[in-house]
Amino acid sequence: MEGCLALRVHAADAEGGRGPAGVLYNFCVARHRQGSGLGGRLLPAAVARARAQSVGSLFTATVGSGSLFLRHGFAPAGLRLAPEAWATSLDPRRGARVFARTL
Incomplete structure (x- = not known):
């Protein structure tokens, strides 16, 4: 396996x-x-799939720089608008940065 990315859709609030x-x-x-650009191909594919599933906003968290997400229209975000089940599962000790994008 050379790369992977999973999308989970959370029901409307x-x-x-x-x-x-x-x-x-x-x-x-x-x-x-x-x-090599692999991540730059995986991310737009996931965004397209989210749009196809009528997702209004897309969230992610990373302990890395987040530069790939920033280049693809994501912005630093707080957790208050994120799906609660996901937001509460993040371990604050990891220091992950949260990013979001409106679709």
């Missing part, structure tokens, strides 16, 4: 008035493929 939200999980590229 009826109380908060928000539509379905997506979360990108386990985004990784094998060390020997990093810098």
